[in-house]
Amino acid sequence: xxxxxxxxxxxxxxxxxxxxxxxxxxxxxxxGGTTDAIARQAGISQAYVVRMFGSKENLFLEVARRATxxxxxxxxxxxxxxxxxxxxxxxxxxxxRAYGELVADRGILLSLLHLFxxxxxxxxxxxxxxxxxDVYRIVxxxxxxxxxxxxxxxxxxxxxTILLAMGMPERRDxxxxxxxxxxxxxxxxxxxxxxxxxxxSLRA
Amino acid sequence: xxxxxxxxxxxxxxxxxxxxxxxxxxxxxxxGGTTDAIARQAGISQAYVVRMFGSKENLFLEVARRATxxxxxxxxxxxxxxxxxxxxxxxxxxxxRAYGELVADRGILLSLLHLFxxxxxxxxxxxxxxxxxDVYRIVxxxxxxxxxxxxxxxxxxxxxTILLAMGMPERRDxxxxxxxxxxxxxxxxxxxxxxxxxxxSLRA
DNA sequence: AAGCGTAGTAATCAATTGATTACTCACTCC
DNA sequence: GGAGTGAGTAATCAATTGATTACTACGCTT
Numbered sequence: 001x002x003x004x005x006x007x008x009x010x011x012x013x014x015x016x017x018x019x020x021x022x023x024x025x026x027x028x029x030x031x032g033g034t035t036d037a038i039a040r041q042a043g044i045s046q047a048y049v050v051r052m053f054g055s056k057e058n059l060f061l062e063v064a065r066r067a068t069x070x071x072x073x074x075x076x077x078x079x080x081x082x083x084x085x086x087x088x089x090x091x092x093x094x095x096x097r098a099y100g101e102l103v104a105d106r107g108i109l110l111s112l113l114h115l116f117x118x119x120x121x122x123x124x125x126x127x128x129x130x131x132x133x134d135v136y137r138i139v140x141x142x143x144x145x146x147x148x149x150x151x152x153x154x155x156x157x158x159x160x161t162i163l164l165a166m167g168m169p170e171r172r173d174x175x176x177x178x179x180x181x182x183x184x185x186x187x188x189x190x191x192x193x194x195x196x197x198x199x200x201s202l203r204a
Numbered sequence: 205x206x207x208x209x210x211x212x213x214x215x216x217x218x219x220x221x222x223x224x225x226x227x228x229x230x231x232x233x234x235x236g237g238t239t240d241a242i243a244r245q246a247g248i249s250q251a252y253v254v255r256m257f258g259s260k261e262n263l264f265l266e267v268a269r270r271a272t273x274x275x276x277x278x279x280x281x282x283x284x285x286x287x288x289x290x291x292x293x294x295x296x297x298x299x300x301r302a303y304g305e306l307v308a309d310r311g312i313l314l315s316l317l318h319l320f321x322x323x324x325x326x327x328x329x330x331x332x333x334x335x336x337x338d339v340y341r342i343v344x345x346x347x348x349x350x351x352x353x354x355x356x357x358x359x360x361x362x363x364x365t366i367l368l369a370m371g372m373p374e375r376r377d378x379x380x381x382x383x384x385x386x387x388x389x390x391x392x393x394x395x396x397x398x399x400x401x402x403x404x405s406l407r408a
Numbered sequence: 409a410a411g412c413g414t415a416g417t418a419a420t421c422a423a424t425t426g427a428t429t430a431c432t433c434a435c436t437c438c
Numbered sequence: 439g440g441a442g443t444g445a446g447t448a449a450t451c452a453a454t455t456g457a458t459t460a461c462t463a464c465g466c467t468t
Contacts, residue, residue: 007415007464027324031236035456045417050457110321117318119371120231128370129381137380151387155359162362166332167323176341177333183355211434211445239426249447254427 010052017042017049021063026107029114030060030124061127064115067108068131072138074098079143091143092153093187099157100188106199109161159184160192169196214256221246221253225267230311233318234264234328265331268319271312272335276342278302283347295347296357297391303361304392310403313365363388364396373400 008016020041024033035056039046053059078098082091102108116132118124140150163169163181171177172193182189212220224245228237239260243250257263282302286295306312320336322328344354367373367385375381376397386393 010415013415029233029235029318029321031233032322034454036454044415046455047418047457047459048416051416056456113366114233114321116366116370117233117314117321118236119369125371125374129372129375132370132372133375133378133380136384140380140383147383147387151363151384152356152359154384155356155363155388158362158366159355159359162317162320165323166320166336167329168333168336170329171333171337174337176337176344179344179351180337180340180355180358183351184359214445217445238424240424248445250425251427251429251448252446255446260426 013042013044013048014052017044017052017059018063018066021049021059022067022105022107022111024107025060025063025114026110030118035059057123060111060115060124063111064124064127064131067112067115068135070102070105070108071099071112071135074102075135075138076142079138082143088145088149091145092149095139095143095153096156096186097188099160100185100192103164103192104195110165113161113165156184164192164196169193217246217248217252218256221248221256221263222267222270225253225263226271226309226311226315228311229264229267229318230314234322239263261327264315264319264328267315268328268331268335271316271319272339274306274309274312275303275316275339278306279339279342280346283342286347292349292353295349296353299343299347299357300360300390301392303364304389304396307368307396308399314369317365317369360388368396368400373397 017038021033021038024038024041027033028037035049036046038059039049042049049059050056053062075095075098078094081094086094112131115124115128119128136150136154139145139153140147143150145153163184168177168181169192172181181193185192221242225237225242228242228245231237232241239253240250242263243253246253253263254260257266279299279302282298285298290298316335319328319332323332340354340358343349343357344351347354349357367388372381372385373396376385385397389396
């Protein structure tokens with residue numbers, strides 16, 4: 001996939017590399033994801049990956065920023081559609097659905113999770129905290145959630161992300177695993193599981 | 205620290221290496237945590253770390269298993285103290301406190317978080333899922349929580365763990381950051397923040 | 409057709425890192 | 439007092455990996 005195309009414009013290639021890096025970093029984490037694996041996934045040489053972004057560190061930073069950017073856009077889109085007479089629960093469900101749709105883009109949420117795990121790092125730590133607070137401010141201020149509602153929303157989101165990162169859908173036969181997933185993901189559960197399965201099937 | 209001691213028994217040294225590895229893996233993740241960093245933290249040679257556990261992979265597995273072991277013991281201890289006439293909320297708070305106390309052992313929760321991020325790995329993935337489900341079964345079956353209660357409990361736990369991993373306490377001056385932490389961590393908040401601060405201050 | 413900028417690579421480097429091997433040192437038990 | 443055993447290390451290896459450099463190929467403009 002993703003290959004057999006000839007030369008691309010710099011911008012197109014850049015986007016392609018970012019997409020590939022999002023997948024690889026999502027699976028293996030920052031240290032575990034090699035520039036070579038990213039290059040192979042994008043169908044180009046390792047040297048070009050490094051040259052286009054200057055360094056692996058820089059590439060990961062852009063991946064993370066692009067991921068939070070997607071999150072912010074998705075949330076703001078939903079919030080813009082609020083009429084003002086929804087219940088809080090309805091608003092939580094609407095935002096949750098937007099979150100669930102991001103799962104379709106494999107790696108976005110997982111790369112963010114890995115970023116969050118690097119809070120001790122002098123470069124990634126501050127970035128992680130700022131990214132997270134950025135999104136929190138949107139949900140808290142722009143969506144008009146209370147502190148409790150926002151905290152519950154993020155808590156559920158984190159659990160869902162981790163279940164996904166763990167590959168828990170692979171164990172949907174286990175009654176406890178299935179129960180946990182359907183309880184935590186709610187109405188989105190089937191959509192998410194289908195999305196994950198689609199991604200898994202088209203992997204080598 | 206941790207050094208200036210002479211030769212230890214194999215078992216003592218083993219525990220010491222596991223403790224060091226828990227800290228290092230917690231900070232840097234599996235791929236990012238080197239056996240050399242672990243050896244330095246434990247005050248011994250890198251060769252000995254590898255020889256004692258056979259491989260880095262094996263060492264990380266033992267770190268993860270020890271971590272979930274601690275979790276299980278902590279939860280079961282609390283559950284054993286249940287009289288049967290607590291409210292569900294009281295039980296959630298009691299389990300939450302046990303969870304909060306594990307924060308004092310730097311790295312335990314963070315290493316687990318990194319394990320969960322490796323769900324795609326053929327070795328760590330199955331281990332991660334089993335570890336998680338193991339703990340879930342305890343909370344669900346032994347503590348007598350409903351699916352909803354258990355899911356809420358784990359959701360909050362995951363958010364707290366991620367806030368911790370991110371180093372969010374460093375931003376407690378930010379009103380939004382402080383609000384999120386105190387809302388999510390509840391009564392434990394001050395205990396946890398103090399514990400984190402203590403650990404930060406005794407770091408180089 | 410000559411020149412030039414842009415996309416992209418092959419080859420290579422230096423550093424890191426997990427692992428292995430052969431060795432030393434201290435203790436203990438005949 | 440020497441043989442054996444367990445704790446621990448120094449030296450070294452082979453593989454990986456991020457980065458650099460010099461190069462090629464293609465398309466566009468004049």
